[in-house]
Amino acid sequence: MVPHLITALTGPINEFEQRILDAMPAIERWFRLEWMEHTPPFYTSVDIRNAGFKLAPVDSNLFPGGWNHLSTEMLPLAVQAAMAAIEKICPEARNLLIIPENLTRNTFYLANVAQLVRIFNMAGLNVRVGSINPAIKKPTRVALPNGDAITLEPVVRSRRRLGLKDFDPCTILLNNDLSAGVPGILEEIYEQYLLPPLHAGWSVRRKSTHFKNYEAVAKRFGKMLGIDPWLINPLYDQCTGAQLGAGPGMEPLQTCVDALLTKMRRKYKEYGIDEKPFVIVKADDSKASVGILTVRDAKDLDALKRRARKALIGGDGQPGNDLIIQEGVLTQERVHDAVAEPVVYMVDRYVVGGFYRMHAERGTDESLNTPGAGFVPLAFEHSVHMTQPGVRPGASAPNRFYMYGVVARLAMLAASYELEATNPDAEVY
Amino acid sequence: MVPHLITALTGPINEFEQRILDAMPAIERWFRLEWMEHTPPFYTSVDIRNAGFKLAPVDSNLFPGGWNHLSTEMLPLAVQAAMAAIEKICPEARNLLIIPENLTRNTFYLANVAQLVRIFNMAGLNVRVGSINPAIKKPTRVALPNGDAITLEPVVRSRRRLGLKDFDPCTILLNNDLSAGVPGILEEIYEQYLLPPLHAGWSVRRKSTHFKNYEAVAKRFGKMLGIDPWLINPLYDQCTGAQLGAGPGMEPLQTCVDALLTKMRRKYKEYGIDEKPFVIVKADDSKASVGILTVRDAKDLDALKRRARKALIGGDGQPGNDLIIQEGVLTQERVHDAVAEPVVYMVDRYVVGGFYRMHAERGTDESLNTPGAGFVPLAFEHSVHMTQPGVRPGASAPNRFYMYGVVARLAMLAASYELEATNPDAEVY
Numbered sequence: 001m002v003p004h005l006i007t008a009l010t011g012p013i014n015e016f017e018q019r020i021l022d023a024m025p026a027i028e029r030w031f032r033l034e035w036m037e038h039t040p041p042f043y044t045s046v047d048i049r050n051a052g053f054k055l056a057p058v059d060s061n062l063f064p065g066g067w068n069h070l071s072t073e074m075l076p077l078a079v080q081a082a083m084a085a086i087e088k089i090c091p092e093a094r095n096l097l098i099i100p101e102n103l104t105r106n107t108f109y110l111a112n113v114a115q116l117v118r119i120f121n122m123a124g125l126n127v128r129v130g131s132i133n134p135a136i137k138k139p140t141r142v143a144l145p146n147g148d149a150i151t152l153e154p155v156v157r158s159r160r161r162l163g164l165k166d167f168d169p170c171t172i173l174l175n176n177d178l179s180a181g182v183p184g185i186l187e188e189i190y191e192q193y194l195l196p197p198l199h200a201g202w203s204v205r206r207k208s209t210h211f212k213n214y215e216a217v218a219k220r221f222g223k224m225l226g227i228d229p230w231l232i233n234p235l236y237d238q239c240t241g242a243q244l245g246a247g248p249g250m251e252p253l254q255t256c257v258d259a260l261l262t263k264m265r266r267k268y269k270e271y272g273i274d275e276k277p278f279v280i281v282k283a284d285d286s287k288a289s290v291g292i293l294t295v296r297d298a299k300d301l302d303a304l305k306r307r308a309r310k311a312l313i314g315g316d317g318q319p320g321n322d323l324i325i326q327e328g329v330l331t332q333e334r335v336h337d338a339v340a341e342p343v344v345y346m347v348d349r350y351v352v353g354g355f356y357r358m359h360a361e362r363g364t365d366e367s368l369n370t371p372g373a374g375f376v377p378l379a380f381e382h383s384v385h386m387t388q389p390g391v392r393p394g395a396s397a398p399n400r401f402y403m404y405g406v407v408a409r410l411a412m413l414a415a416s417y418e419l420e421a422t423n424p425d426a427e428v429y
Numbered sequence: 430m431v432p433h434l435i436t437a438l439t440g441p442i443n444e445f446e447q448r449i450l451d452a453m454p455a456i457e458r459w460f461r462l463e464w465m466e467h468t469p470p471f472y473t474s475v476d477i478r479n480a481g482f483k484l485a486p487v488d489s490n491l492f493p494g495g496w497n498h499l500s501t502e503m504l505p506l507a508v509q510a511a512m513a514a515i516e517k518i519c520p521e522a523r524n525l526l527i528i529p530e531n532l533t534r535n536t537f538y539l540a541n542v543a544q545l546v547r548i549f550n551m552a553g554l555n556v557r558v559g560s561i562n563p564a565i566k567k568p569t570r571v572a573l574p575n576g577d578a579i580t581l582e583p584v585v586r587s588r589r590r591l592g593l594k595d596f597d598p599c600t601i602l603l604n605n606d607l608s609a610g611v612p613g614i615l616e617e618i619y620e621q622y623l624l625p626p627l628h629a630g631w632s633v634r635r636k637s638t639h640f641k642n643y644e645a646v647a648k649r650f651g652k653m654l655g656i657d658p659w660l661i662n663p664l665y666d667q668c669t670g671a672q673l674g675a676g677p678g679m680e681p682l683q684t685c686v687d688a689l690l691t692k693m694r695r696k697y698k699e700y701g702i703d704e705k706p707f708v709i710v711k712a713d714d715s716k717a718s719v720g721i722l723t724v725r726d727a728k729d730l731d732a733l734k735r736r737a738r739k740a741l742i743g744g745d746g747q748p749g750n751d752l753i754i755q756e757g758v759l760t761q762e763r764v765h766d767a768v769a770e771p772v773v774y775m776v777d778r779y780v781v782g783g784f785y786r787m788h789a790e791r792g793t794d795e796s797l798n799t800p801g802a803g804f805v806p807l808a809f810e811h812s813v814h815m816t817q818p819g820v821r822p823g824a825s826a827p828n829r830f831y832m833y834g835v836v837a838r839l840a841m842l843a844a845s846y847e848l849e850a851t852n853p854d855a856e857v858y
Binding site: 024025027028029031032033035036073076077080081083084086087091092093094121122123124125126350 | 453454456457458460461462464465502505506509510512513515516520521522523550551552553554555779
């Protein structure tokens with residue numbers, strides 16, 4: 001079960017959604033059994049796109065920001081889940097050090113860190129924030145937009161431990177996605193819990209690995225529910241050979257895009273979907289500064305070449321040549337007039353809330369995760385009649401957020417498989 | 430941490446409350462470590478009295494009713510905690526059978542059962558309600574005041590298992606406090622999980638055992654916090670020799686009452702409390718139909734004798750001669766003009782909500798758990814500034830409900846010790 005939240009889309013629920021609601025006990029049991037075998041990531045957020053005819057995760061973040069966009073009513077759920085996570089991993093924990101991104105002046109990001117401090121403090125830990133930004137040389141208090149403040153302190157590394165001057169944490173929570181690589185100061189820490197592990201960072205992760213695992217999870221889930229896994233799985237392909245700088249080097253990308261669009265057209269035909277398919281091209285290692293391109297036709301790539309060349313070059317000046325081409329999923333969700341997509345937040349195995357990311361200047365087939373996006377917290381529904389299958393047929397209001405929580409947890413499960421597969425310390429049997 | 434709720438009492442927080450808020454991480458860690466060694470009861474509700482100068486649990490219920498009085502916003506917390514409990518006890522569980530009290534026409538009680546069905550259904554189980562009332566011979570649908578309905582079905586007992594005609598549960602949840610003794614139909618079930626265990630029922634439990642364990646817990650907690658345990662512990666005494674029927678037989682009770690009142694007067698003097706102490710006399714085995722007497726003076730007992738004799742005779746016609754005399758704790762809480770006391774609900778180790786029990790016709794020194802009581806769900810506080818020790822000194826709103834959740838969990842911990850001590854199947858080392 002996930003929190004019962006109001007979602008923006010209020011159209012009649014389709015057959016697929018009804019099937020998920022009807023199968024709730026079976027789905028929850030399936031997850032329970034999965035979590036007996038696999039460890040969920042410490043915390044996860046998943047971007048979801050609901051096209052009406054299909055619903056899919058498009059991005060899974062293992063160092064989620066944006067906690068400040070969750071509603072106040074969600075906080076107790078997040079705290080309770082954090083308590084459960086701590087109890088399992090390190091019940092004797094006393095002190096927690098949060099390592100944020102090196103954004104020392106972005107108060108919107110820091111408001112997210114302040115919310116994490118609050119959640120883990122309420123879960124029963126002494127929490128402080130240690131910056132690995134060399135610019136932070138002494139405790140630095142930053143005022144936040146909501147009137148609160150946060151203090152960033154320089155981390156102190158001893159041979160075996162990481163901490164602050166007068167603060168020795170037993171657990172270190174990373175809210176830094178390590179896309180610039182793992183800094184030496186975080187390496188070779190064996191005495192403290194480092195959560196999530198370093199190999200969850202973008203220096204190791206590949207989107208293609210995640211979606212390969214997601215595909216496998218979606219297939220098994222689809223089999224259990226008796227549905228075509230395509231309804232929850234975005235098709236994808238990996239493209240490693242493209243030389244974006246030079247004209248002929250674009251060919252492999254063009255071939256991949258063409259092949260994926262063909263597959264999609266076949267699926268659209270099968271389901272009688274009267275939409276124009278499109279794909280999303282992005283860097284496989286999720287370089288923050290690499291663009292996300294919407295491509296509606298392989299020929300578009302020629303025209304897009306110059307833009308692509310510019311966009312697909314990473315912030316470190318290296319062309320991001322390992323690409324992932326992913327089936328584009330339209331979003332039918334709207335908040336007022338702006339195109340919106342739900343983002344689901346999880347701590348340990350529990351869905352603890354979510355919000356809508358919306359963007360007034362973007363289309364239904366474009367990424368909304370760009371400057372100018374707004375955030376609307378999902379609210380609890382106040383109806384006394386919640387999903388209650390079997391008891392009053394026809395009288396229960398559909399709960400779209402339950403379905404989002406299911407798909408988000410499938411993506412989280414895929415991330416769990418992914419982390420197992422990429423764990424450098426894994427024992428080989 | 431517990432849900433951040435609005436409480437009725439808004440006076441300035443006293444020193445004791447401030448100490449609890451300041452020690453939050455230490456307190457939570459203390460509970461984490463306790464739950465590593467001890468198993469929390471499956472679900473618990475605790476009645477709390479806040480006298481302003483002292484705060485104490487006065488009753489701990491291991492088969493809590495009243496789930497329908499919790500607010501809708503609390504439901505996700507209860508469900509999440511139920512998921513955690515199921516994961517721990519029986520992750521492979523599929524079907525859950527709830528055994529309610531034999532009240533087949535009390536729709537207020539049955540609304541509570543319907544809420545339990547909903548919680549455990551949303552936690553991912555197929556849930557049905559099996560009545561052990563011999564009057565239920567076929568599935569019986571009962572309409573509930575809120576428009577819902579509940580179906581009571583006759584239980585079917587085979588040699589080894591309990592279920593319904595076409596429903597074989599792996600887990601059985603008792604919402605029947607067994608005050609009339611353990612019915613044979615529930616005995617010798619070894620293949621299914623029976624939660625809570627039979628020895629949590631009032632056929633085995635004694636209030637004096639619970640409060641003996643609570644006293645020990647309160648002492649250890651007081652030591653950790655550096656506070657006098659009396660601030661959270663109601664003094665009590667057991668009185669086993671009283672013959673309520675006959676004049677001279679009242680003497681042992683009179684002696685006990687007198688001794689307890691003397692102890693209380695000493696404590697009141699120590700703390701400069703200008704209130705008249707009173708004690709509560711009740712049956713040690715909590716016979717439902719046994720009265721709860723407020724005694725302000727040992728001499729009152731003479732005048733009360735006749736009332737006492739009548740009140741203290743159990744519903745089964747036997748005089749409830751095993752009595753517990755408990756320090757009376759005033760309640761300073763009010764909802765509008767009615768005297769009120771908070772009731773805190775827990776699933777597994779988690780506080781999931783609560784409500785105020787209030788009674789317009791009762792005084793601050795009387796039991797409110799009587800006909801005519803009303804219920805006001807505790808609501809989430811909508812302030813964005815929640816308890817956040819250390820970050821903005823002086824700016825955080827006090828959260829009285831946190832303190833109630835701590836005391837309720839201390840009582841739950843005492844119940845856990847109590848169940849360990851009374852477990853007939855316990856291995857002896």
